[in-house]
Amino acid sequence: MTDRTLDLSPATLESRLGSFLAERWQRPVRLDGWRRFPAGFSWITIGFRASPPAGEGEPQDLILRIGDPMGLLAPYRAEPEYRALEALQGLPALPVPRVHAFSDDGSIIGAPFLVTGRVEGDTPMPWKGAAERRGAEQNASLARDFTDALATLHGVDWQRTGLGQLWGSVDPHGVARDQALAWWRHAGFDTGAAGAPPQMQYAMRWLLRHAPAAPRAAIVHGDYRVGNFLQQDGRITAVLDWELVHPGDPHEDLAWAALRIFSGGTGRVGGLVERDEFFRRYAQQAGFTPDPAVLRYYEVLGLFKSASMLLSAAQRIETGRARDIRMASMGFQVASTLLELNRLIAEAS
Numbered sequence: 001m002t003d004r005t006l007d008l009s010p011a012t013l014e015s016r017l018g019s020f021l022a023e024r025w026q027r028p029v030r031l032d033g034w035r036r037f038p039a040g041f042s043w044i045t046i047g048f049r050a051s052p053p054a055g056e057g058e059p060q061d062l063i064l065r066i067g068d069p070m071g072l073l074a075p076y077r078a079e080p081e082y083r084a085l086e087a088l089q090g091l092p093a094l095p096v097p098r099v100h101a102f103s104d105d106g107s108i109i110g111a112p113f114l115v116t117g118r119v120e121g122d123t124p125m126p127w128k129g130a131a132e133r134r135g136a137e138q139n140a141s142l143a144r145d146f147t148d149a150l151a152t153l154h155g156v157d158w159q160r161t162g163l164g165q166l167w168g169s170v171d172p173h174g175v176a177r178d179q180a181l182a183w184w185r186h187a188g189f190d191t192g193a194a195g196a197p198p199q200m201q202y203a204m205r206w207l208l209r210h211a212p213a214a215p216r217a218a219i220v221h222g223d224y225r226v227g228n229f230l231q232q233d234g235r236i237t238a239v240l241d242w243e244l245v246h247p248g249d250p251h252e253d254l255a256w257a258a259l260r261i262f263s264g265g266t267g268r269v270g271g272l273v274e275r276d277e278f279f280r281r282y283a284q285q286a287g288f289t290p291d292p293a294v295l296r297y298y299e300v301l302g303l304f305k306s307a308s309m310l311l312s313a314a315q316r317i318e319t320g321r322a323r324d325i326r327m328a329s330m331g332f333q334v335a336s337t338l339l340e341l342n343r344l345i346a347e348a349s
Helices: 011-024 079-087 130-134 136-154 162-167 173-187 198-210 250-257 275-285 291-321 325-348
Strands: 032-035 046-051 060-066 097-105 113-117 218-220 229-232 234-238 246-248
Touching: 011 046, 011 097, 011 113, 032 325, 079 097, 079 113, 097 218, 097 234, 130 136, 136 218, 136 234, 136 250, 162 246, 162 250, 173 198, 173 246, 173 250, 173 291, 173 325, 198 291, 198 325, 218 250, 250 291, 291 325
Parallel strands: none
Antiparallel strands: 032 046, 046 060, 060 113, 097 113, 218 246, 229 234
């Protein structure tokens, strides 16, 4: 819930966020060095520096992530991302930013927000030509880190962390169906099928009819792919963008990462690694061999999810709930995505 105007001016953020952090940290703090990062359709990302009083510690470079009320996946909650990152601190194979604070109280800065440490690195992309420019050695190193981090994530005993209290008891038999219904609602069809393209209706019935039970309920990143991590010198320095984190089937992250739409035209997972090698190494590291039939199901669900995002983006522009012109252009991708969804259902069947 947003309770006050979302004012991103440095003076306003310094006052509102500064008061919140000073109370949380039990000491005065000066905030400056504000820099907004342009990437993303969803959360707003702003870098800043937090300085304690002289003699009481060193300044910290931090990141403020704000759940934009007009973002692609609004409305947002910051607590799931905070609890997930909190649970994953200190895992060598799964580097994540350090978390400092969060709030879902819209009266503080106008929207849910999360404060994390800043991690050095750049964001590699899977698009055509990018993998070739990185070179085979760097791609192989990133592929190992990418695969091992996912295997580590799925092995975390989240019930013993703050996520256990947040998520409670999770039925592995219902996680696939829950995700299908969630993305159906996100596309604006929560009250029925009126207005839904016939292919979305068909896909929804197929997903509900074939929903598999998960081997276990794991932490699912929800958007695990090349483009959502930082790297330096061929090593992943931080896995980012945890806003879709939820309990679910490990196959979901595997299938999403391996979707052809993220291959950059290379046929490789994220432009990095051959599919067979990706699944082989994951199985070796996770001690769990993915089921090809379940992977195919979650590939269908992944394209259904992508179509839901595209349809929702167009609707948000049409209704005035968003103003980002890039979201308006996403409507042009609906037809090709539905055609790919058709193809995947045919393969899975």
